[in-house]
Amino acid sequence: MKINTPKQKKKRFILVVLIFIIVVAGGLLAYFAINNNDLSDGDNKNPSTEQNKDTEIGNDIGDEKNNDNEKPVNDPQNGTSDSSPKINGVITSANVSGNTLAIRTQIDELLSDGTCLLTLSNGANLVTKTSDIINSATTSSCYGFDIPTSELTKGLWQINITIKSGDRTGIIKGEVRL
Numbered sequence: 001m002k003i004n005t006p007k008q009k010k011k012r013f014i015l016v017v018l019i020f021i022i023v024v025a026g027g028l029l030a031y032f033a034i035n036n037n038d039l040s041d042g043d044n045k046n047p048s049t050e051q052n053k054d055t056e057i058g059n060d061i062g063d064e065k066n067n068d069n070e071k072p073v074n075d076p077q078n079g080t081s082d083s084s085p086k087i088n089g090v091i092t093s094a095n096v097s098g099n100t101l102a103i104r105t106q107i108d109e110l111l112s113d114g115t116c117l118l119t120l121s122n123g124a125n126l127v128t129k130t131s132d133i134i135n136s137a138t139t140s141s142c143y144g145f146d147i148p149t150s151e152l153t154k155g156l157w158q159i160n161i162t163i164k165s166g167d168r169t170g171i172i173k174g175e176v177r178l
Contacts, residue, residue, distance in 0.1 A: 087108075087163045087169060089107040089170060090108075091105055094174065094176040100148060101147045101152060102146050104141065104145075115131070118130070118145045118160070119160040119161075129147060131145060149178065153178070154178050156177050159173060159176060160172075
C-alpha cells in the first residue's frame with residue numbers, strides 16, 4: 001500500500017496545472033495560426049492553382065474586366081455609379097472526380113442569402129447552373145456546382161460565377177482544362 005504524502009500531492013497538482021497550461025497555450029497558438037492564415041488568404045489576389053488528374057484551374061478574383069472599348073463598370077460620368085460594395089471571393093477548387101466536374105467557392109464575407117450563377121464557356125459551348133449561398137461561421141460559399149462531364153467537351157473552359165445578395169453583386173472568374 002502506497003501512502004500519499006503532502007509533498008507528493010503538491011507535485012501531482014503542479015504537474016496537472018503545467019499540463020493544463022501547455023494544452024491551453026497549444027490551443028491558443030493553433031487558433032491564432034489558423035486565423036492568421038485566413039486573413040492572409042483573403043488578401044491574396046492570385047491564389048495558387050490546384051491540379052487533380054488532367055484538370056487545371058486558374059482564378060481571377062474581383063469585378064468584371066473591362067476592355068478599352070467598354071465603359072468602366074463603376075463610372076459616375078457614364079451613369080453607371082454603383083455605391084454598393086462588391087462581393088469578393090475565390091474558386092477554391094475545380095476538379096474532375098469520376099464523371100463530374102466539381103466547382104467550389106469561398107465568399108470573403110458572411111451573407112444572409114443570395115444566389116450564385118455559374119457560366120462555363122468554351123467557344124460556342126455554354127453551360128449554366130445556379131445554386132444558393134450557404135454560410136459557415138465567418139464566410140459564405142456557393143452551395144457548389146457538380147457538372148456531369150458528359151455536358152462538357154475537352155479543352156479550356158472559362159469559369160464565370162456571378163454572386164448576388166440583395167442589391168450587391170460580385171464576379172469570380174477562373175478557368176479549368178478538361
